[in-house]
Amino acid sequence: MLRARITWLAAALVAGVVISFVIPLCLLVRTMAEDRAVSATRSDAQSVAMIVAGVDDPASLPAVLAPTLNGRTTTTTVALPSGQVLGGAPLAGPAVTGGPAPAPAVFPEDSALLATVRADNRSVATTADDRFHVLIPVGIADGVAIVHSVTDMGQVTRGVYGSWSILATVGLLLVLGSVLVARQQSARISTPVVAMADVAHRLRSGDFEARATTTGPVEVVELGQALNQLADRIEDLLRLEREGAADLSHRLRTPVTALRLDTDQVEDPTVRARLRGHVEDLHRAIDSVVADARRPSREVMGGWCDARAVLADRAHHWGPLAEDQGRTTTVTGQTTTGAHPAYPPVLVGLAAQDLADLLDNLVDNVFAHTPEGTPIRLELQVIDARAVLRVEDGGEGSPDTVAFERGESGAGSTGLGLDIVRRLAADAGGSVRFEHAHLGGLAVIVSLPLVARAGRAG
């Protein structure tokens, strides 16, 4: 795009310049050609008129004028007082040199013009019917002869077209040349910029080895270097974050170990059991903090996955336990593993592991809070550019009490249950809500916006 834009810009600029020069030039060429034709016509008429005036014997005029009247671009005729017309080529038909009868007029307007000149007895220069006429009356022995020169201005203009086409060709070549140069020059900018965009996409998708090659104009080189420094920085930050999480777990777990070991030394079994419970809660909380601290590195990479495939995978995972507990499990929403033309992937902005965690938490909740034999239903639908995941059961849960039953942490459930689900859904720009299930129990609905593949477009 950048390259095309620069090329178009150069082409438009050069075309503008060329047009603003070529059009006046063309007009100038035409004007000059016309001026030349007009003055040539005048000088032709004047030179013939001088010859006619200088000949004493009118009878010798045809012989004297023959070499002069022939071979001129301008048609010059001489109308003698006798009515005879000398000359008459090349503009119109065969020459009518000499002839007994008065020669017919060469052009339709001629007779009128001749009559005017004869009547006024003075020179006339006029344009009629795109032809330029110069008529000069010359007094000779037997009366007034009229020298008449005509130039076809249309022909002059047509002759100009040749010059115009040369000018236009030169202009076109200039534009084409500028396009070629612009393409070449813009490639120097656009190629490294496109490569840098690719590097940025690779960084985003988690390939922190990606680095831009720094070539091209100074600004582009600087951009490339800045991108590489940014990549280095991201790598450093991620490393520090991981180290920080490891350090955090280390610092927290060591005192908890001492506490846990000392708990065993408590004599009173009731107090000991209670202390153990507290230590276990603390341990669980630390694990969850550490898991949270580690999480962003995965999220930064812009995770995405096929919700359909993940749902199918998790349904498969929980299948045997559901069967052993006599729970009927229904999975709807065209869930199928692997690519299937009829069931395109439903891409959502969560890493596959995160979506699996989300679903596992919801299914685990059903197992934890409904008696064996309670049916489970998993459903995936795509509604208004959102993937709507529905996990429902036939138990006795109610949307109104769910937060107290299943949402609170430290209630002996794995992890923090719905807290994790809510956070993961929020990470992917989605939401969680509760409804009465068609099966009779609770339905948890997780709605996640669809994303474009690999996050490149989205």
Add this chain to the structure above:
Amino acid sequence: MARVLVVEDDPAIRAALLRSLAGAGHAVTSQPTGMAGLTEAVDEPPDVVVLDLGLPDVDGLTVLSMLRAVSSVPVVVATARDDEKEIVRALDLGADDYLVKPFGGDQLEARIRAVLRRAGHDAPPAPIIVGGLVVTPTSREVTLDGIPVELSRKEFDLLHLLAQRVGEVITKREILTEVWRQSYGGGDRTVDVHLSWLRRKLGETAAEPVYLHSVRGVGVRLVDPRGSQPGSVV
């Protein structure tokens, strides 16, 4: 009773371990640094070493490899990092078992007993045969009536644990501790899901158990269906 050397830099944990292990009847000595621990392990060889990986002077893994160069004393690694890579490295460097902090005294005591048991005989553990089921710990292979059964890592660990104590009911909590190395409650369904998968792979269901019998509210046990434990079906 065994002579236990604890190499741990944190004084609180060191003191707690001393009390806990001494309470279990072991003779315990302790060292706060890697070099001191190494020196003692060489000068007065203990029966088992409990080694913390985060030591102030030398990295625990280095201590482990140095110790392995001169001694084959059983080592239980105690680490605060649940990073799988580090645990695998510790095991590769010659650790006999590992514990992720925080852990309880009972758990440590059980692991010490286990490594001491294994240390007694150098021969690799023999395959465990329960009816038509053969569990081979060295190659991590399982066959049922001569046909190989494909198991995941955790499924194998679970079956191996149950097969080591045939007929004994093992609680889910103990399974979590042994297989998942989780010292706290919860995660019941983790065990349940794997147990169900294990059942499928052994060709049975909870309703019609053959080898794996759940004891409601308690745990699970592996039995020989050919009747070596009559009346074991619950």
